[in-house]
Amino acid sequence: MSEQNQYSIMRDVVLFTGLAMLVAFIFLSQGTVYSLRMMVEAGCYAIIALGLTIQWGYAGLFNVGVMGFIAAGAASSMLISFPQNPEFWNSAGPALVGIFIVKLIACGVALWAASKSPRWGVGPILRALLIVVAIAISYVVLSEHMDEMSKEIEQASGWIGGLGLPVIVGWLVAGVVAGVIAWFVGKICLGLRSDYLAIATLGIAQIIKHFLKNADWLTRGTLTVSPLPWPVQTPADGEFIMARASYLTVVAIAMVIIYLLLQRAYHAPWGRMMRAIRDNETAAASMGKDVNRRRLEIFVLGCVLMGFGGAILIHFASIYDPSGFIDLNHTFLVWVMVILGGSGNNRGAIFGAVFVYIVWVMSEPLALWLFSLIGTYGQAWTGWEPPSDLASRALQMRVFVIGLTITLVLRFAPQGVLPEQQARH
Amino acid sequence: MNEIVFFINKGITSGLIIGSIYALGAIGVTLIFGILRFAHFAHGDMMTLGAFVTLILTAALASLGIVLPLPLAFIAMFPAMAITACLAIGLDRVFYKPLRQAGARPVVLVMASVGVTLMLQGLIRLFAGVRSRDMFIEAPKEIFRIPFPGASRPLIITEPQVLLIVFTFVAVIVLHWFLTRSRLGKAMRAVSDNPELARITGINTNHVVWATWIIGGALACAAGTLLSMDVTLKPDLSFNILLPIFAATIVGGIGQPYGAIAGGFLVGFSETLAVFNWAILLRPIKDHLWFEVPANLALVPTQYKLMVPFLILIIVLIYRPTGIFKGRVL
Amino acid sequence: MSLLDIRELHAGYGVMSILKGINMSLEAGEIGVIVGPNGAGKSTTLKAIFGMLNITEGSISFDGTDITGIRSEQLAEHRIAFVPQEHNVFPTLSVHENLEMGAYVRRDDFSSVMDHVYDIFPPLKDKRNQPAGELSGGQRQMVAFGRALMIEPKLILLDEPTAGLSPMFMSQIFDRVIAINRTGVTVAMVEQNAKQALAIAHKGFVLAGGCNSFTDTGQNLLNNPEVAASFLGG
Numbered sequence: 001m002s003e004q005n006q007y008s009i010m011r012d013v014v015l016f017t018g019l020a021m022l023v024a025f026i027f028l029s030q031g032t033v034y035s036l037r038m039m040v041e042a043g044c045y046a047i048i049a050l051g052l053t054i055q056w057g058y059a060g061l062f063n064v065g066v067m068g069f070i071a072a073g074a075a076s077s078m079l080i081s082f083p084q085n086p087e088f089w090n091s092a093g094p095a096l097v098g099i100f101i102v103k104l105i106a107c108g109v110a111l112w113a114a115s116k117s118p119r120w121g122v123g124p125i126l127r128a129l130l131i132v133v134a135i136a137i138s139y140v141v142l143s144e145h146m147d148e149m150s151k152e153i154e155q156a157s158g159w160i161g162g163l164g165l166p167v168i169v170g171w172l173v174a175g176v177v178a179g180v181i182a183w184f185v186g187k188i189c190l191g192l193r194s195d196y197l198a199i200a201t202l203g204i205a206q207i208i209k210h211f212l213k214n215a216d217w218l219t220r221g222t223l224t225v226s227p228l229p230w231p232v233q234t235p236a237d238g239e240f241i242m243a244r245a246s247y248l249t250v251v252a253i254a255m256v257i258i259y260l261l262l263q264r265a266y267h268a269p270w271g272r273m274m275r276a277i278r279d280n281e282t283a284a285a286s287m288g289k290d291v292n293r294r295r296l297e298i299f300v301l302g303c304v305l306m307g308f309g310g311a312i313l314i315h316f317a318s319i320y321d322p323s324g325f326i327d328l329n330h331t332f333l334v335w336v337m338v339i340l341g342g343s344g345n346n347r348g349a350i351f352g353a354v355f356v357y358i359v360w361v362m363s364e365p366l367a368l369w370l371f372s373l374i375g376t377y378g379q380a381w382t383g384w385e386p387p388s389d390l391a392s393r394a395l396q397m398r399v400f401v402i403g404l405t406i407t408l409v410l411r412f413a414p415q416g417v418l419p420e421q422q423a424r425h
Numbered sequence: 426m427n428e429i430v431f432f433i434n435k436g437i438t439s440g441l442i443i444g445s446i447y448a449l450g451a452i453g454v455t456l457i458f459g460i461l462r463f464a465h466f467a468h469g470d471m472m473t474l475g476a477f478v479t480l481i482l483t484a485a486l487a488s489l490g491i492v493l494p495l496p497l498a499f500i501a502m503f504p505a506m507a508i509t510a511c512l513a514i515g516l517d518r519v520f521y522k523p524l525r526q527a528g529a530r531p532v533v534l535v536m537a538s539v540g541v542t543l544m545l546q547g548l549i550r551l552f553a554g555v556r557s558r559d560m561f562i563e564a565p566k567e568i569f570r571i572p573f574p575g576a577s578r579p580l581i582i583t584e585p586q587v588l589l590i591v592f593t594f595v596a597v598i599v600l601h602w603f604l605t606r607s608r609l610g611k612a613m614r615a616v617s618d619n620p621e622l623a624r625i626t627g628i629n630t631n632h633v634v635w636a637t638w639i640i641g642g643a644l645a646c647a648a649g650t651l652l653s654m655d656v657t658l659k660p661d662l663s664f665n666i667l668l669p670i671f672a673a674t675i676v677g678g679i680g681q682p683y684g685a686i687a688g689g690f691l692v693g694f695s696e697t698l699a700v701f702n703w704a705i706l707l708r709p710i711k712d713h714l715w716f717e718v719p720a721n722l723a724l725v726p727t728q729y730k731l732m733v734p735f736l737i738l739i740i741v742l743i744y745r746p747t748g749i750f751k752g753r754v755l
Numbered sequence: 756m757s758l759l760d761i762r763e764l765h766a767g768y769g770v771m772s773i774l775k776g777i778n779m780s781l782e783a784g785e786i787g788v789i790v791g792p793n794g795a796g797k798s799t800t801l802k803a804i805f806g807m808l809n810i811t812e813g814s815i816s817f818d819g820t821d822i823t824g825i826r827s828e829q830l831a832e833h834r835i836a837f838v839p840q841e842h843n844v845f846p847t848l849s850v851h852e853n854l855e856m857g858a859y860v861r862r863d864d865f866s867s868v869m870d871h872v873y874d875i876f877p878p879l880k881d882k883r884n885q886p887a888g889e890l891s892g893g894q895r896q897m898v899a900f901g902r903a904l905m906i907e908p909k910l911i912l913l914d915e916p917t918a919g920l921s922p923m924f925m926s927q928i929f930d931r932v933i934a935i936n937r938t939g940v941t942v943a944m945v946e947q948n949a950k951q952a953l954a955i956a957h958k959g960f961v962l963a964g965g966c967n968s969f970t971d972t973g974q975n976l977l978n979n980p981e982v983a984a985s986f987l988g989g
């Protein structure tokens with residue numbers, strides 16, 4: 001055991017030293033301003049990857065909707081921290097939104113009552129009928145109100161604007177909102193096999209993105225919102241390096257705190273129980289309902305981190321643009337980080353996030369350069385006319401590489417570079 | 426009367442068309458799910474891949490100057506189905522089989538299929554770009570206008586739509602025959618029922634796996650091609666078509682090909698009828714109604730069409746995870 | 756030379772080892788009965804013979820060939836059939852299709868065997884087009900038994916064929932086992948109803964804790980006071 005431990009500590013030391021050297025090299029060759037940006041983004045990805053690694057590594061949950069949780073987090077954080085829109089507050093908008101929330105709660109209660117109706121001696125057929133009626137009525141009521149509300153608000157004030165609260169509050173709310181969505185999804189799917197969760201998260205991510213793109217009244221839709229506030233000085237009123245370095249400090253602190261908490265949880269009874277469930281579901285199933293409960297906890301916790309990390313990521317970019325949420329960048333890239341780094345290993349997730357992000361960012365100019373090379377030489381040697389959209393095709397190459405990496409890692413290094421270290425029982 | 430024609434054109438025909446596409450896709454997904462026990466996320470891109478294979482063959486045929494009574498793309502589809510089936514088996518060989526043999530958990534296979542879908546997506550767009558293409562290389566598609574008694578507007582159906590409906594119908598019958606009459610088809614159902622017992626019985630699982638990929642790949646190719654013939658070949662189908670197909674699979678019950686067909690049409694019709702503007706049907710009788718007919722009376726705004734399969738999926742998962750045809754809950 | 760010969764078999768699930776040295780041999784045409792307390796490793800022994808487990812030590816030979824570690828798909832071609840304890844029919848396939856699947860490895864005409872199976876189990880004839888999942892427990896056992904007979908096995912492994920059946924049915928199943936054995940099929944059977952089973956057995960094996968603790972003729976085991984006291988309930 002101790003021998004194995006030493007081996008893995010060596011591994012950690014070697015890999016992280018290597019990573020530090022890579023980062024130093026980036027700083028020297030690409031300049032501080034650029035590298036700071038890269039490090040901040042890598043740090044945000046590390047937080048998101050920590051969220052995913054606990055879902056996948058601790059509990060074996062397959063979440064294909066990381067992008068959706070990032071988007072939901074970013075949108076909520078934007079709404080909380082963006083300055084208020086006085087036009088909205090002076091219009092009939094707030095009242096409409098208030099009534100909408102009341103109606104939403106009422107419909108939720110009605111639906112809940114309908115599904116719990118057997119408690120009051122209602123038969124299964126009547127229950128189904130009640131549920132259908134409840135859904136239909138809620139749908140009509142809510143969608144009608146929503147139509148009216150969105151039209152009204154868009155006319156009067158464009159959109160509802162933010163609340164103007166501190167950025168940190170925004171980030172925390174981002175985590176909460178992502179967690180609430182995850183709770184609903186998890187509640188529905190976690191009793192079933194993990195494939196269902198995969199399908200449902202894929203769906204919810206597409207729908208969240210769709211909604212955000214179209215909800216002009218709420219988030220300005222595709223018109224985008226900027227500049228998003230920072231918790232530290234923004235480059236606009238100070239120096240670039242200083243601003244980015246302070247942002248990086250904030251991200252690093254958040255990441256370290258999350259890492260330490262997760263590390264503690266992993267070695268606590270809670271973490272042991274998680275691993276027991278993952279490693280032997282049948283044996284753990286004798287614990288009955290607890291399995292789903294634990295899974296729900298970890299799924300929600302993971303999504304909270306994704307929402308939180310996503311909010312930090314988008315705030316740093318300073319512009320909220322719903323079209324910018326892409327499965328490739330915000331779901332599958334995170335997956336590569338997690339499985340390459342070593343699923344179930346928190347340090348692995350951090351290592352994977354930073355390393356993969358650097359490679360990812362550097363690969364863009366590389367791919368473009370490579371393709372323009374192919375284009376020119378191809379033309380010169382064979383007279384082949386390169387297609388005009390060569391640049392966009394070069395980016396497709398990266399999609400392929402991400403896919404290839406996932407399949408190769410799964411097959412040849414399912415443990416990742418920093419395998420999970422666990423006491424074998 | 427024109428309103429009814431409009432309803433048939435926009436509601437019934439579209440539902441039938443998109444339902445057929447979903448059904449063809451869902452049959453493959455449900456068979457793979459039932460036999461190999463994982464949700465195949467690469468199915469959408471397999472459809473696109475199949476459509477591209479057809480496109481290449483069609484272009485080759487067209488350049489030879491061949492003219493046939495049916496659209497070239499439809500003819501080229503059949504060899505393309507064979508090619509796609511082989512590619513599907515190849516993908517299984519390279520990416521899924523090693524994981525299966527290493528005893529990986531099913532969810533790892535799901536992830537591998539996500540990897541495969543990204544690879545396919547990347548490759549297709551790398552070589553073909555992201556613009557949409559027309560499958561009718563040699564001649565524009567034929568449009569049939571059928572006069573409807575009492576209406577000034579005709580029923581409209583295009584040649585590829587007719588072909589799609591006929592093809593789906595024939596495919597379902599052949600599949601039914603295969604699964605209930607042939608030795609291999611029965612073996613597929615047996616493996617789907619109980620893989621361990623199938624092995625004990627001496628059923629050659631490899632053959633069953635091949636048959637699964639052949640059917641899944643061929644039908645994915647057909648669905649992709651026929652969909653692209655109906656509209657255009659878009660390389661970004663992938664995730665958008667995956668959700669309704671999965672919904673159809675789960676609604677129909679996993680491992681249940683007939684359920685998948687029913688589920689496909691259910692999802693297809695729900696989708697088109699949900700975005701259909703019912704106000705049009707009410708307009709002729711609007712003077713007799715006690716309420717004012719709004720201009721738009723669609724259940725779901727068109728941009729939220731994707732919500733429909735998702736909601737169906739969620740409702741089924743909550744209230745009847747086995748699906749309407751009592752499939753398995755894996 | 757014995758038809759089935761098991762020497763010092765060690766096997767288990769994954770890393771967990773369950774069997775710790777099983778020795779068993781059956782001559783052609785014999786009925787061998789395996790008895791023992793729940794969890795003794797009876798089912799595990801049959802699964803190990805049928806290539807469904809990791810065998811860590813020991814050997815299994817059948818009809819002179821070594822079949823240790825052969826995968827279960829191939830055993831049907833050696834004409835060994837296995838009826839597991841549970842989940843032993845294809846529930847959505849009809850009774851007839853279940854029997855057809857039993858004959859999957861056969862490329863010749865097996866309609867006479869099929870008729871024979873229907874003769875042995877007349878209730879199946881009326882239910883031939885019904886899904887096997889809709890049958891009663893006893894009928895399902897018949898389907899499973901019949902399915903195994905479709906390859907005209909030399910050796911048939913039965914795991915508790917009478918589990919959950921009424922006493923009437925149980926004796927019917929025992930009669931069938933004897934009848935099938937008379938046609939020259941060697942039977943290895945796990946049974947909870949030890950007394951009745953040992954009464955028809957040529958050989959009996961008492962398993963406990965993953966080892967054989969007694970091996971003798973069925974009759975001798977029945978008469979052995981030690982066995983009777985600890986395994987046959989007095």
Ligand SMILES: Nc1ncnc2c1ncn2[C@@H]1O[C@H](COP(=O)(O)OP(=O)(O)OP(=O)(O)O)[C@@H](O)[C@H]1O
Pocket residue numbers: 768771773791792793794795796797798799800840
């Ligand atoms: N799939 C499995 N995975 C792990 N352990 C198993 C498995 N199946 C059985 N075991 C274990 O192997 C041991 C022997 O089980 P086995 O099924 O062979 O008992 P048995 O003698 O057939 O009992 P019974 O009379 O109840 O059928 C038991 O301790 C059981 O817990």
Ligand SMILES: [Mg+2]
Pocket residue numbers: 797798799840914
């Ligand atoms: Mg047993």
